[in-house]
Amino acid sequence: MINKGFIPLKTNWFDRLFIGVISYIALQLFWMRFLESLISINFGIGIGVMWIIFVIWKG
Amino acid sequence: MLFSKNKKGWLLLSPTIIILILVGLVPFFYVLYVGFFKWNPLAVDPSMQFEGYGFNYRRLIFDQVFLESIWRSVKFSVVTLTLELSLGFLLALSLLSSFPLKSFFRGVHTLPLVIAPIVVGSIFKLFTVQGLGPLPHLLKDYFGYTLNYGMHADQAFWIIVIMDIWHWTPFVTLTLLAGLSALPQDPYESAKMDGANNFQILVHITIPMMVPVLIVVIFIRLMDSLKIVDEVWMLTGGGPGYATRFTGIHIWKEVFEKRYYGLGSAMSILYLYFTIIICWILYSVMVSKGKDED
Numbered sequence: 363m364i365n366k367g368f369i370p371l372k373t374n375w376f377d378r379l380f381i382g383v384i385s386y387i388a389l390q391l392f393w394m395r396f397l398e399s400l401i402s403i404n405f406g407i408g409i410g411v412m413w414i415i416f417v418i419w420k421g
Numbered sequence: 422m423l424f425s426k427n428k429k430g431w432l433l434l435s436p437t438i439i440i441l442i443l444v445g446l447v448p449f450f451y452v453l454y455v456g457f458f459k460w461n462p463l464a465v466d467p468s469m470q471f472e473g474y475g476f477n478y479r480r481l482i483f484d485q486v487f488l489e490s491i492w493r494s495v496k497f498s499v500v501t502l503t504l505e506l507s508l509g510f511l512l513a514l515s516l517l518s519s520f521p522l523k524s525f526f527r528g529v530h531t532l533p534l535v536i537a538p539i540v541v542g543s544i545f546k547l548f549t550v551q552g553l554g555p556l557p558h559l560l561k562d563y564f565g566y567t568l569n570y571g572m573h574a575d576q577a578f579w580i581i582v583i584m585d586i587w588h589w590t591p592f593v594t595l596t597l598l599a600g601l602s603a604l605p606q607d608p609y610e611s612a613k614m615d616g617a618n619n620f621q622i623l624v625h626i627t628i629p630m631m632v633p634v635l636i637v638v639i640f641i642r643l644m645d646s647l648k649i650v651d652e653v654w655m656l657t658g659g660g661p662g663y664a665t666r667f668t669g670i671h672i673w674k675e676v677f678e679k680r681y682y683g684l685g686s687a688m689s690i691l692y693l694y695f696t697i698i699i700c701w702i703l704y705s706v707m708v709s710k711g712k713d714e715d
């Protein structure tokens with residue numbers, strides 16, 4: 363089903379999953395490089411998974 | 422539900438889908454899986470060892486050599502793409518008009534396309550290597566310029582750029598020529614009647630109408646140049662130092678010389694990720710620009 367949410371594109375659920383995964387990886391790499399010495403990566407994984415669900419749901 | 426509605430169609434498609442899964446998805450997910458392990462099959466302990474979430478990736482984002490190799494590959498791709506597109510477009514435009522020996526020129530111009538990349542590397546090596554090739558002698562004798570890419574990093578980079586341009590500009594020319602030949606003539610006639618000059622016609626009619634073809638050419642060449650390995654491996658082997666160690670060469674060296682299969686897999690996945698990001702950004706920019714011009 364084509365949807366237009368907060369992402370400025372018309373997307374189906376697979377597009378949103380793809381965008382979610384791409385941004386999840388970016389978040390994980392950023393976390394490992396800059397934040398892991400301060401906050402555990404597990405928080406990053408949790409936030410990333412929630413972000414993917416949010417993008418699929420509202421994106 | 423979708424399957425039960427169109428059983429015959431799915432059955433006819435199934436061989437293709439199975440082959441795609443076997444040759445595309447299975448290797449991809451295997452490489453993704455291996456990338457999470459420390460694995461050297463020729464080590465004392467040849468088993469795959471899990472060293473924590475994203476062990477190889479954590480190592481890579483701090484690996485200066487790997488990150489520099491990505492930057493080098495991107496720089497190389499941008500330079501070659503710009504030069505090949507400009508040169509290819511000019512050649513395609515000139516091939517639209519008629520001139521003596523046009524077919525001969527087109528044939529000769531297309532020849533590099535049919536040569537295997539490894540052979541292109543060998544040809545350039547024989548032609549340019551210090552002490553053996555004719556080019557360093559000619560440059561030294563007539564211009565006083567010393568060509569020795571085994572010692573000078575800049576020369577090594579630019580000789581590979583020249584080699585890539587020589588090898589792949591014909592592809593750009595032929596594709597753009599096909600696109601130019603298929604353009605409708607009505608807008609040109611209207612523009613000429615309105616008094617537009619050749620430059621205005623090029624900028625306001627030819628280039629906007631060529632955008633779909635340009636997008637295809639840019640993507641094919643971008644992805645090809647990002648994964649360049651064989652020509653570079655033959656010509657410079659990634660040297661001198663790290664001067665021409667593009668990511669493909671770097672992965673090859675890590676996997677086949679050091680036997681770091683896990684790390685090499687992680688590099689491949691990360692490089693694929695960066696390639697997807699670059700292509701995605703480029704595609705968004707080009708498509709939105711095309712829409713603006715419409």
